Each structure stands twice: as C-alpha cells, then as structure tokens.
Amino acid sequence: MExxxxxxxxELVRPYAVTRGRxxxxxxxxxxxxxxxxxxxAAESRFAGHDKHRIATICEGRAQSxxxxxxxxxxxxxxxxxxxxxxxxxxxxxxxxAAPTMGFVERMNLLGRVLSGLREL
Amino acid sequence: xDFANYDPASASREIISAKIVVAGxxxxxxxxxxxxxxxxxxxxxxxxxxxxxxxxxxPSKVPGKETTTVAMDFGRITMAQDLILxxxxxxxxxxxxxxxDEIIRGAVxxxxxxxxxxxxxxxxxxxxxxxxxxxxxxALNRFDGAPDYELAEVREALAIPADVPLVLxxxxxxxxxxxxxxxxxxxxxxxxQAEHNRGFPTPVG
Numbered sequence: 001m002e003x004x005x006x007x008x009x010x011e012l013v014r015p016y017a018v019t020r021g022r023x024x025x026x027x028x029x030x031x032x033x034x035x036x037x038x039x040x041x042a043a044e045s046r047f048a049g050h051d052k053h054r055i056a057t058i059c060e061g062r063a064q065s066x067x068x069x070x071x072x073x074x075x076x077x078x079x080x081x082x083x084x085x086x087x088x089x090x091x092x093x094x095x096x097x098a099a100p101t102m103g104f105v106e107r108m109n110l111l112g113r114v115l116s117g118l119r120e121l
Numbered sequence: 122x123d124f125a126n127y128d129p130a131s132a133s134r135e136i137i138s139a140k141i142v143v144a145g146x147x148x149x150x151x152x153x154x155x156x157x158x159x160x161x162x163x164x165x166x167x168x169x170x171x172x173x174x175x176x177x178x179x180p181s182k183v184p185g186k187e188t189t190t191v192a193m194d195f196g197r198i199t200m201a202q203d204l205i206l207x208x209x210x211x212x213x214x215x216x217x218x219x220x221x222d223e224i225i226r227g228a229v230x231x232x233x234x235x236x237x238x239x240x241x242x243x244x245x246x247x248x249x250x251x252x253x254x255x256x257x258x259x260a261l262n263r264f265d266g267a268p269d270y271e272l273a274e275v276r277e278a279l280a281i282p283a284d285v286p287l288v289l290x291x292x293x294x295x296x297x298x299x300x301x302x303x304x305x306x307x308x309x310x311x312x313x314q315a316e317h318n319r320g321f322p323t324p325v326g
Contacts, residue, residue, distance in 0.1 A: 030227055031166075031195075032140040032207040063136045065207060067195055071164035076190075078168060096136040104317050108310065111229060114139050115306045117200030121158070121299050 016079055018051050023078060025085035027095075031077075034063040034096040035084060041092045048092060051075070051083055056092055063096065140207040141305055142225055144250070145234030146242025147213035150262045150292035152194045154234060155208045157298045159196025163210075167192050168220055191217045193224065208302075211246070221249060230256035230309035232301050234292065235275065237267045243279055251282075256309040258286040260301045 016023055029035075037045070037059040045056035051073070058064055058072050070080040087093040102110065143151045155163045168191045194210040209224050225231065231250055235243045243259070250257040259281055261272070270278075276287050286304050291297045 031209065031223065032138045032205075032227070034136045034138045034205060036136070063138075063205065065138060065197075065205070067166045067207065067209070068164060068197070070166040071195075076169045077166055096138070104313070108313060110137060110139060111306055111310045111313065113204055114200065114206055114229065115303065115310070117198070117204060117206065118299055118303050118306065120200075121198070121295075 016082075018075070019079055019082040019086075022082055025081045026089050027085045029066050029081055029085055029088075029095065031067045032065050034065050035059050035069065035088070035093045036061070036063045036096070037093050041094075045087075045092050048087070048090065052087055052092060055080075055083060055087060059093060136203050136205065138205045138207060140209055140228050141302060142209050142211060142228045142231035142255070143234060144211040144221075144231055144246040144257075145262075146236065146239055146246075149234045149236045149239070149242065151210035151213075151234055154232075154262075154290075154292035154298050154301070155194060155196040155210055157293055157295050158198065158302070159208060160199060161197050163194045163196045165192050165194050168223075170219075191220050193220065218249070225250075225253060225255050228255060230258070230305040230312075232305050233257055233259050234290075235259060235261050235279070236264060237261060237270050237275070238264065240275070240278055247279060247281070256305070256312045258288065258301065258304045258308055260288050260290040260304075262290055262292050 037056040039060060042056045042060040045053045048056075054073055055069055058069055064072075066081060066084055067077070069084060070077045073080060075083075084093060088095045143154055145151050152163050169188050170191070191212050193212050196208045198206045198208070200206055209228075211224055212220050231246075233243055233246045233250065247257075247259070259275075259279070261270075261275055272287050272289070275281075281287055286308050288301060288304055290301050
C-alpha cells in the first residue's frame with residue numbers, strides 16, 4: 001500500500017483538462033518569470049486554442065509574470081505553468097530571465113538596481 | 122502573416138524580474154503592505170491540490186479526496202522598462218509549506234510581518250526562513266491599541282538573531298513599506314557579499 005502512494009498533482013484531473021491531463025511543464029518557470037508576446041505571435045496564437053490565445057493577448061507587447069497570467073486568466077498556477085511552457089516551446093511567448101540563474105556579480109548588480117529603484121519611489 | 126515584421130516590444134530585449142516575499146501570520150497585514158506600494162491592486166493566484174497532498178494523511182486512505190485551494194496575493198512595481206519587482210505574500214496557513222518553497226525560490230529576501238497582539242504567529246515563518254537561509258528582516262506592524270513593546274523585547278521574545286534587522290512599520294503607509302523593502306534589499310546585499318567573501322556559493326533560494 002505504501003509503495004502505491006501517488007503524486008498529489010496526478011490526482012487533479014479536472015483542472016488539468018485544458019492541458020490534456022499533463023501536469024508537468026516542459027520547463028521550469030518561476031512565479032515571477034516574465035513573459036511577453038510579439039504582435040505576430042499574438043496573431044498566430046489564434047490558431048493555438050482559446051486558452052493560449054487568451055494568454056498571448058494578455059502578454060502582447062507587455063511583460064507579465066507567470067503569476068499575473070494565472071491571476072488574470074483565473075486558472076490554477078500549475079495549469080498555467082504547463083500552458084505557458086508549451087507556448088514558450090512553440091514560439092508564442094518569449095521567456096525573459098528571472099533572477100535565480102545568476103552568479104554573484106549579476107545578482108549584486110540586480111539587487112543594487114532594485115535598491116535604487118525602491119529609493120526612487 | 123508577415124513573419125519579417127520585427128516587434129521591439131518583445132523580441133530580444135531582456136526583462137529582469139525580482140521578488141521579495143512578505144510573510145507573517147493570518148491577518149497580520151501582508152496584503153495591506155503589498156497594496157500600499159504595488160502599482161496594481163494586489164492580485165491573487167491560486168494553486169490547487171488535494172487535501173491529501175498537504176502531508177497530513179496518506180492519500181490512499183482518504184475517501185473522495187477533496188481539493189484545497191491555496192491562494193497567495195502579490196503586487197508589482199515596474200522600476201524600469203527592463204526591471205520589475207514583485208511582492209509575494211505567503212499563504213496565511215503555514216501548513217502549506219510546498220507553496221512557500223515555490224514562493225521563495227530565487228527571492229531577494231523576505232520581510233516577516235509581526236503583530237504584537239499575536240507575536241507567536243511569527244515563529245513558523247521565522248523558523249522557515251532561518252532553515253532555508255533566505256535573508257529576512259522582521260517588521261513590527263503597529264496596530265492601534267496593540268501593546269507597545271520595545272524592539273529589544275520583541276527581539277528577545279522571538280529569539281531574532283542579532284544580525285537580522287528589526288524595524289517598526291505601518292503596513293498602510295507607502296513610505297513606511299518602502300523603508301521595509303529597502304531594509305530587505307540592503308540586508309540581502311550584505312549577506313550575499315559576506316557569503317561571497319567567505320567563498321560560499323550564491324544561494325538560490
């Protein structure tokens with residue numbers, strides 16, 4: 001019995017219908033990772049289905065985080081992540097760098113920019 | 122369709138985002154704090170999981186597994202065309218640790234908001250950040266009619282290490298919240314510098 005314990009995410013059949021049951025994204029995308037869609041990609045997304053088109057429209061010409069996309073579409077985070085990762089692979093969305101992958105110098109520079117940005121508010 | 126049409130809005134310009142985590146007990150004012158400084162009305166994003174998945178019961182023994190929605194509020198500050206800061210509030214229920222792990226991944230640091238009327242609510246978040254080695258500061262939210270403790274008393278009561286900044290704040294005030302966030306970033310920078318000097322790898326959250 002112990003060995004048959006399933007991944008909790010695997011049991012979420014209904015919310016994952018829009019991803020055809022897939023619960024694992026093609027790539028890891030953090031909550032604050034920023035995505036955008038070009039006008040061309042947004043137009044092209046019309047043929048990619050309702051949900052993807054909605055996401056591309058939200059991101060057209062402006063940077064939106066994974067968390068914002070989930071909030072605006074009212075889709076659960078996990079579902080949104082699967083769709084967004086697919087769209088990055090399909091060239092419908094551009095994934096911009098988020099902080100985690102940085103080395104020391106880059107990270108210090110980023111923190112310095114955030115600090116002066118806050119002070120200027 | 123014109124594929125040669127260059128679109129500067131998204132093509133190759135890198136946009137960097139960073140995030141700061143706001144933690145604390147239920148009703149301590151996390152969303153108020155985020156809302157005081159965010160350029161957008163705080164948004165809510167939800168993660169769904171089965172109640173069996175929160176680590177309390179064995180899923181195989183739960184009849185008709187129910188799903189639980191874990192909500193978190195967040196805000197945004199666009200600092201430059203290529204730099205966005207996000208503020209994420211942790212879910213009120215501290216048992217949803219899986220969500221906390223997701224929220225702190227790659228974070229600059231955290232602010233733990235404390236209500237002096239329910240000071241023990243801060244224990245769980247403090248322990249969590251200490252364990253995960255995420256730089257954090259403690260911000261005492263001033264509520265009307267709340268007991269007026271000295272900062273030193275609070276530091277002692279919560280066993281906050283000497284090198285962790287402890288500040289007073291009013292979560293409704295933009296200037297006050299700004300000061301808390303400045304303290305978080307300054308603390309994160311000095312921690313990062315100290316770790317670098319000692320030859321530690323860069324923490325990734």
